[in-house]
Amino acid sequence: MAKPDAVRITTARSSAADDMRSRQRRYAISMTIRIVCFVAAVAVGPGVLRWVLVAAAVFLPLFAVIMANAGDQRDDGFSLPDGPGAHELTARDDEDRGK
Template sequence: MSSRRTPRAHDAPGDDVQRITSAPESLADDMARRQRRYLAQMGVRMVCFAAAFFTWGHLPVVVPIILLIAAVVLPYVAVLFANAGRERRDTDDASFMQYREIGPGSGPHHQVGGGS
């Protein structure tokens, strides 16, 4: 028996076919990617703390202060990126909803707020 799919009567010639390139990233790959990004940002934070410690007194005070501010802000940014969730990566602007115009109702028309 052949593994080819034979066309059936109910198959329309214009049916969309799923492409492997539009398949979402697996959950394990997504989690691993987000964990790597988070750990890299926390590594940059540790470098900022160490650089602020070792440059204090050797460079103008503004430089270690900026490094400390970066070290304080980085965890917030890292958590935002890590919790961003799974994003769709396809470039198609396909909508999953079909919008319809709703016409006037068929019942009696009463004004909102009372009165007849």
């Protein structure tokens, strides 16, 4: 039977409320940038810059949704040894050592 991996506090996920708040904030910032792109596209007049701003405003929602839905992926690279070299300390191990 495989044992579940230990979770370190530094890699624990944030609470659901904090995660939702963070996603909403990222999405709101992205949509604010989109509105700025639309307004700037009208303000700059005809030219290449207008089309760049329009393209940014059109494709930004796609990237905003992808970024907002990105999960909380914390990893500090730490892993516990597994296999023949791994040793679990049990009560019997303490008794065998005379403690």
